[in-house]
Amino acid sequence: MAEIKNNPLLTPLNLNNPITVQVLGICSALAVTSKLQPALVMGLSVTVIVAFANVIISLIRDTIPNRIRIIVQLVVVATLVTIVSEVLKAYAYDVSLQLSVYVGLIITNCILMGRLEAFAMSNGPWASFLDGIGNGLGYAGILVAVGFVRELFGSGALFGFKIIPQSLYDAGYMNNGLMIMPPMALLLLACIVWYHRSKEKSLQEN
Amino acid sequence: MESLLSLFVKSIFIDNMVFAYFLGMCSYLAVSKNVKTALGLGVAVTFVLVVTLPINYLLETLVLREGALKWVSPELASLDLSFLSFILFIAVIAAIVQLVEMIVEKFSPSLYSALGIFLPLIAVNCAIMGGSLFMQQRNFTGISEATVYAFGSGIGWLLAIVGLAAIREKMAYCKVPDALRGLGITLITVSLMAMAFMCFSGLKI
Numbered sequence: 001m002a003e004i005k006n007n008p009l010l011t012p013l014n015l016n017n018p019i020t021v022q023v024l025g026i027c028s029a030l031a032v033t034s035k036l037q038p039a040l041v042m043g044l045s046v047t048v049i050v051a052f053a054n055v056i057i058s059l060i061r062d063t064i065p066n067r068i069r070i071i072v073q074l075v076v077v078a079t080l081v082t083i084v085s086e087v088l089k090a091y092a093y094d095v096s097l098q099l100s101v102y103v104g105l106i107i108t109n110c111i112l113m114g115r116l117e118a119f120a121m122s123n124g125p126w127a128s129f130l131d132g133i134g135n136g137l138g139y140a141g142i143l144v145a146v147g148f149v150r151e152l153f154g155s156g157a158l159f160g161f162k163i164i165p166q167s168l169y170d171a172g173y174m175n176n177g178l179m180i181m182p183p184m185a186l187l188l189l190a191c192i193v194w195y196h197r198s199k200e201k202s203l204q205e206n
Numbered sequence: 207m208e209s210l211l212s213l214f215v216k217s218i219f220i221d222n223m224v225f226a227y228f229l230g231m232c233s234y235l236a237v238s239k240n241v242k243t244a245l246g247l248g249v250a251v252t253f254v255l256v257v258t259l260p261i262n263y264l265l266e267t268l269v270l271r272e273g274a275l276k277w278v279s280p281e282l283a284s285l286d287l288s289f290l291s292f293i294l295f296i297a298v299i300a301a302i303v304q305l306v307e308m309i310v311e312k313f314s315p316s317l318y319s320a321l322g323i324f325l326p327l328i329a330v331n332c333a334i335m336g337g338s339l340f341m342q343q344r345n346f347t348g349i350s351e352a353t354v355y356a357f358g359s360g361i362g363w364l365l366a367i368v369g370l371a372a373i374r375e376k377m378a379y380c381k382v383p384d385a386l387r388g389l390g391i392t393l394i395t396v397s398l399m400a401m402a403f404m405c406f407s408g409l410k411i
Contacts, residue, residue, distance in 0.1 A: 023389060026231040027332045070326060071300050078293040086289060101339035104292050108335040110232040181404065182226060186397035190390050198385035 008119070008131035012138040014200075018111045019142045020193045021203060025111035028102050029143055030185040036159050038098045039147030043140025045088070045103065049080045050112055051132030056080075058120040058128035073116050074107065081106045111139055146188050154179030210354050217358030219406040223333045224366040225399065230333030234367055235392055244371035245364070246317045247328075250306060252360025254328055255337050258302050259356035260349050262295050262338040270294065288342075295338045296329075303329040333363050370396060 018024045025046070033039045056076050057064075064072050085103045088096040096103065106112070115135055120128040151157055153176045156164035164173065178184055197203045223229045230251065237247050269275065270291050275282035307325050311318045318325065328334065337359055346352045373395055382391050 020389070023235055024232060026235065027228045027336075030228040030231070070329060071297070074296050074300055074329070075293065078296050082289060082292050085292070101336060101343060104339045105229070105332050105336055107292055107296055108330045108332045110330060113330045182228065183397045183400040183404065185228075186393050186400060190386075190393035190397065193390040193393065194383075194385050197390065201384075204384050204387060 008127050009134040012134035017138045018135045020196050024114045025109045032102050033147040034150050034180045036147040036151045039143040041095045043143045045084050046139055047136025050136045051129055053077050053080055054120040054128035054132035055125050057116050058125045061121050077112050078107050150179045214354050214358040217355050218362040222362040223359050225403040229336040230331045233331055238367050238371040241371045244367045248364030248367050251363055255356040255360040258299050259337050260353050261298050263349055263352040266342055299334050300329045
């Protein structure tokens with residue numbers, strides 16, 4: 001059990017999930033999930049950026065003066081985000097339009113700073129890399145789950161393809177317009193947290 | 207003048223940073239346990255927004271935008287430096303936050319200790335960075351517009367966090383299901399508040 005508990009790759013997927021347990025990076029998690037595709041792209045971008053930022057910071061952690069570490073971390077992250085943003089603009093222009101400012105906001109995504117501070121500053125590069133991948137995937141998982149529900153019930157589609165058959169619409173079924181609105185993202189996340197905490201009793205707060 | 211007022215009201219209620227764009231959620235959820243601290247953080251965020259946004263606006267119009275460097279020399283007119291905007295914006299923000307931290311530490315030690323770790327974390331508060339990025343996206347026509355937008359979004363954020371803190375203070379006496387306690391019920395509260403704020407959409411002055 002102890003082995004699983006300390007595994008940097010697997011714990012963030014469940015017991016130490018960045019969103020539902022560490023409460024990091026909620027901003028973008030909610031904003032980009034009204035459709036599945038941007039949610040997936042966002043999740044993958046964050047995974048890549050967390051992993052490499054973790055490795056870089058972990059490599060130079062002994063040379064960073066403590067007073068200015070936040071600025072150093074921000075510069076490393078901002079550089080990586082700039083690269084990802086340019087790549088997205090070149091190869092997935094539509095998605096980068098949909099994500100709009102939220103790609104830039106990965107810089108200030110709390111997952112990055114949280115993981116850099118809590119893990120990369122005190123661990124080796126390989127462990128930090130695994131931790132980054134794990135946290136990124138844990139984050140992407142929640143995004144995809146929320147995006148799935150919102151797109152399915154909000155627009156009757158997944159990845160832009162119609163899933164709910166036309167005959168159902170003819171019979172009087174309607175898309176739930178509220179699903180696309182911001183409040184439902186919060187509510188769905190609350191449901192995920194609820195489910196997660198009722199399964200894992202150790203996470204409950206008093 | 208009228209358009210500035212309209213922008214101000216719009217950025218507080220309709221384009222509310224928290225309820226419409228989910229910006230600054232991390233500190234929003236973490237520091238909203240009591241009204242006093244929430245008020246302090248809200249004021250700090252508003253202040254940092256009002257200071258950083260005009261600076262970033264000048265940076266954007268005079269340095270980064272395509273053709274913006276024309277005032278230096280005509281040869282630079284074709285230069286487009288906007289890919290540097292992330293790094294420069296965050297550098298400005300980090301520097302200003304450091305400044306605010308020192309000022310607060312000097313003049314209000316009690317607020318300083320109450321805000322604790324969240325003061326330096328304003329630097330990574332998405333609301334601040336988001337303000338600058340929205341400014342870049344919306345092509346404001348003048349520095350006054352950018353400043354009014356910054357002030358409005360700051361007030362909107364302040365309003366949201368103080369409201370949530372007040373609700374949570376009352377909620378401390380409620381019996382909430384075990385698994386929902388803490389994060390879960392807070393998210394549901396925020397969701398209901400967001401629904402209430404949706405009533406403002408379409409508001410015009």
